[in-house]
Amino acid sequence: MTPPRERVLVIGGTGPTGIPIVAGLVERGHTVTILHRGTHERAETPDSVEHIHADPYDADSLTAALQGRTFDVGLAMYGRLRRVAEVTRGRVGRFLSVGGVPALRGWMNPFLADPAGTPVPLSDTAPTVAHPDEDEKGFRVARTEEHVFEQHPDAAHFRYPYAYGPYQVVPREWMVVRRILDGRRRIIVADGGLTLHHHGYTENLAHAVLLGVDHPEAASGQIFNCGDDEVLSVAQVIELCAAALDHELEVVSLPFELAVPARPLVMQPLPTHRVLDTSTLRDRLGYHDVVPAREAVGRTARWLAANRPEPGGMEEVILTDPFDYDAEDRLLAAWDSALAGFPEVTFERAPGWGHAYSGPGGRPRSRPTFEA
Known part of the structure; x- marks a missing residue:
């Protein structure tokens, strides 16, 4: 049925x-009107779209801009969400909003769990940050979610993880792409680069929100965790970026405590995982990635190579990656030296992978041929 x-x-x-x-x-x-400050006009915006220039961070500016206007649907993804929810009350039939996963308790403070580390996967119904001393930012985000539903009880709220893709101001892949463009051949990761950190490609996150517009009854009153169907490890992201740019880049694993240059890629003070349960989004709205994560990372790497952030600019400041190659080379040299001088240790009986493991290097077949 066509909406x-x-x-x-x-x-x-x-x-x-x-x-x-x-x-x-x-x-x-749909007949679309966008309200924004007008500082970022995009060539990709269709000509049919009406523009209202106002400040979504200023309640008075927002109120004046919407005076006498009503809409069937309001979609808030910029500005002060609490004020936007208040101003649009009575002016929109349905309200959809975009927020962030820091509302979930432990996402920004993995030490709240004992042992430390966010539960995997983290449900959209998991506890939110209850006190400012647990996580000041997460506390504000959680209270904003509550305020949205106080103003619009039938709202649909979409929690974004870190987004990646064109125009992203926190371009995780740039930490890899810049090293490739600078001719680096080795990159340091922590603990094998095995940390899983849920991200969402821009087109995939957009698809999630659009499904909320398409299916108003299923979305009504719900909070949805959003993110790619597949959660890639840090090492996988690096390898996909290198493959997309046809570059050989050796991934060098150091213990987390020593892998200081890898901190910006891990994005938290522990190598524990941050993985979202997105089953509500899939079950209620029928979500599936429009661009598989492995393809999306490659697309992002190529986009960044063609649209390079300014060295030392806002993106790099936010990423906190100094790209200090001299220090990285000294650390790599020290690690290589330590490995070269490490004594060979032999075991009287070599540890195995366990008899239940049957993959490469595992337990051999009990019979040379398969018998049905």
């Missing part, structure tokens, strides 16, 4: 996920 054509107000609409969301709304035949 009805509606008048949709998008607060924002020119950011990394706003661009594909607006395009998707127009493709569905």
